[in-house]
Amino acid sequence: MLGFENQFLCHVTNIRTLASVGKIMTTKEELSSEITAVGDRIRNMKLEKASKEALQPHIDQLVTLKKKLDEIIVAESKKEFDRTKLETVLRRRFFYAPAFDIYGGVSGLYDYGPPGCALQANILQLWRSHFILEEQMLEVDTTILTPYDVLHTSGHVDRFTDLMVKDKGNGNLYRADHLLENWLSAQIKDVKTDAKLKEEYSYVMTQVDNYDAKELGDILRKYNVKAPESGNDISEPEPFNLMFKTQIGPAEHDSKGRGFMRPETAQGQFTNFKKLYEYNNERMPFASAQIGKSFRNEISPRAGLLRVREFTMAEIEHYVHPNKKDHPRFREVENVIMSFLPASEQEKGVSSTIDMTIGEAVRSGMVNNETLGYFLARISLFLIKIGIKKERLRFRQHMSNEMAHYASDCWDAEIQSSYGWIECVGCADRSAYDLSNHTKRTGERLVAREKLDTPIQKNVIKPQFNKKEIGVIVDEIENMNECELKELKKSLETNQRAKVAGFEVSSDMVSIVETVETCYVDEYIPSVIEPSFGIGRIMYSLLEHSYYVRENDENRCVLSFPPVVAPVKCLVVPLSGHPSFPPFIYELCQLLRSKDISFQKDDSSSSVGKRYARNDEIGIPFGITVDFQTVKDKTVTLRERDSMSQVRIHMDQVANIVASLANATLSWNKVTETFPAFVEQEIDN
Missing domain, CATH: 1.20.58 (Methane Monooxygenase Hydroxylase; Chain G, domain 1)
Structure with missing residues (x-):
């Protein structure tokens, strides 16, 4: 006590x-x-x-x-978010713009300008530090062009689809679930909608991701949903494969020349598992990571950077023993409090979140295992570090029908923006799906081995062949995993025959026997925990979360990026065009360059206040002003963007101070406690 x-x-x-x-x-x-x-x-x-x-x-x-x-x-x-005003600022300051704009643009393709490019680079640099360096991951850079066989083996050729509907009048295409969500949202917001109907619509909204093609078609018909622009009838939902087809090499009909632009960066990591495992001195667990472009042929890309056809991904593949998914560093994050929306709540039609620590979520079984939980917590910490608002971040569990074909558990980090809750990071337990399938398809054993301190007796299941009879499909059967062998055994015992790779085999050709062996080595196909980050979506969400206008001045827009990700760290301005200032400006720029601090110089004829205001629009967190006092004693003013407070610092110190502020090893509060305040007010005329 x-x-x-x-x-x-x-x-x-x-x-x-x-x-x-x-x-x-x-x-x-x-x-x-x-x-x-x-x-x-x-x-x-x-x-x-x-x-x-x-x-x-x-x-x-x-x-x-x-x-x-x-x-x-x-x-x-209660304050309406002015997305149009934000997007005007972003395009005017060239954070991004439609690609090939002078030709009318191409839907779903965007170019990043200088501040957008720098913002993305800073987010990725922090991602590398937070994940790759912190976790000692093995970074790779694999090709974008991917052969047909690889993506057929992974399941993408057959299953990487969205449901599409067509406007029966003009042929316009829409993604079916988005069309329904937009219609439901409009009905819920309509003051004329009956309260009971609003409750029904809200429940359906929580289930949209769980509907298959037939169920989605039934719902669209029930509510008589029409094409939004024309009001025409729409077709039944049908699957559309999202991958871009391409030809690898000149031979159009060569099967090895068929390929796709990769829809994710994962498969290149899986196909290199054996090399990575050997590079890691055959130690488990370990993780690989990759940052790169991916491509998805979206049905009807809208919502700016949130739904595009070419985008940057950052993906991690953490390889772990399928029966040992604890994590040695889980204790470091177990008290991280997060907002969860589990599948069990969604299936009841509930959309409110549950706040608890990740430790409680794992112990309760809501999150499948420690390794998955560890990465969920680390994702949360990363997003908050770059400036995502904690109260507008939640982790939503996939429902049963929504779960990817390879996943045993999956959570999305969803960020709230003016477009609603948007999936920005997926974190899935892919089990051993990918490595098992690539092993089976290629015959290359993508396995890990661990020497056992004490030998164990292990039940094994093996095929025995009458090779004169069976011949060509021996390799196919030998590459089957345990579950597939058990299915083959059951079929042979029940029907005395079974289909294997298009051939019919009988119990005379092959038998499946179960034996007990003494094992000195534990050989297994690793399970994979995969955090997958959509960088463009994260970046757009950050832009919205960082945007505000100065109080009592709607024309002064600010992007309040944390200094660590701000595109430009510092603004350098002379008070006026007085001829005594340029030598000091030159010296300041040299000092900032020596510390690798990105900066902009603004020596235009506008007032200092106006120059600060227009640079607040691109989120520059700090500003240095050279004035007449500088000429006397080599001190300058250092201004902080959000508070607009200023301190007086000697030129010899200012670059080090800005560097420490920019990498978050020093706070602005500490600076104001250490250096004298500069109380002269900004002049905005």
Whole structure:
């Protein structure tokens, strides 16, 4: 039990914190951070068996903080997000633009301009640091062109489809689930819609991803959904394969020349598993990773960067023993609190999330295993680090009909934007599906081996052949996995014959026997945990989450990127065109270059305020101004974008300070505590 002194100190801390809620903590980020801290404090006190009296002030504090956060969220939700205004800024400042714009553009293809390119590069650099370097992953760069046989083996040729409907009048094509979602959303928002119908529509909305083609067609007919632009009838949903076909080499009819532009970066990693395993000195578990372009022939790409035909992915394949999916570093993340939307809740028509630690989620069985849980937590930490708002991030579990053909469990990190909740990261337990299929197709054993300290007796199932009779399909049977051999055994015992690779075999040709062997080595096909990141979707969500306008000035737009991902870290401006300033500007630029700090110089004739305002639009977090005081004592002003507060710093120190701020090893609060404030107000005329 806590002593009186500790209880008193806790009470004093509580009073100070409650006072700070009204005075200092005015942003969602600050409140969310404090809610987490207070929640951790309460958990620790409970572990120490603190008294109810000692706990109560902290519980009251938590309630007050949550109430204030809810008030801010409700107030913000009442403000209509002006997506058009944001997109105008993004295109005017050339974050991105439709590709081949002067030719009318191509739907679903975009070019990134200088700030967009830098923003993406910074996100990827942080991704490399957060995942590849932190987890000691093996990075590869595999080809985009992928042979037909590889993607047929992986299941993409047969199953990588979306359901499509056609406007019967003009032939326009639509993705069926998106068409239904848009119609349902419009009905729910319509004030004329009956309350009971709204409840029904909301339930259907939660089930859209779970419908097959027939069920989706039935729902579209039930609600008499029409083509949105024309009002014409639509066709029945039918599957459309999303892969871009291509020809590899000049021979049009050569089967080896058939191929696709890869729809994901995973298969190149799987087909190199054996080389990676050997490079890793045959140690398990381990992970490979890849960043690169992927291509999907979207039916009707809309919503800007959220649904495109060419995009950057960052994918991890973590190889693990199928029966040992614990993770040695899980304890480091088990207390990370996340918002979950499990399949069980969605199937009830519920869309509200459950907040709990990843440790609780794994222990309860809601998340399948520790390794999957570890990566879910690390994904959450990464997204929040780059600037995604925690309260607009959730992890949604795939429902049964929605689950990919290879997955035993799958969660999507969904980010809320003006387009709704958008899947930006998928994290799946792919089991041993891919490596098993590639082993079977090629005969190359993509397996791991671990020496056993104590030999074990193991049941094995093997084929025995009458090779004179069976001949050509011996290899096909020998490459079968245990489940396939058991199915073949059952068929031969029941019917005395079975089909294998298009050939009919009889029990005279082959028999499947089960024996017990003493094993000194555990040989297995690894399971794979795969986090897969859609970088463009993450980037667009970050743009929305970072965008705001200055209070009382709707014309001053700001992108409040965290400094670590901001496209440009620093703005350098002279106060005016006075001839004494250029030498100091030159010296400053040299100092910033020496620290690898990206910067822009703006020496136009506009006022300093206007120059800062237009550079706030591209999210530059810091600004250095050379003025007449600089000429006297070589001090400059350093300005922070969001607070617009400024301090006075000597030129010899400023580059180091900006570098530390940009890589998040120094906070702006610490800078303002260390250096004198510059109180002159900005002039905006």
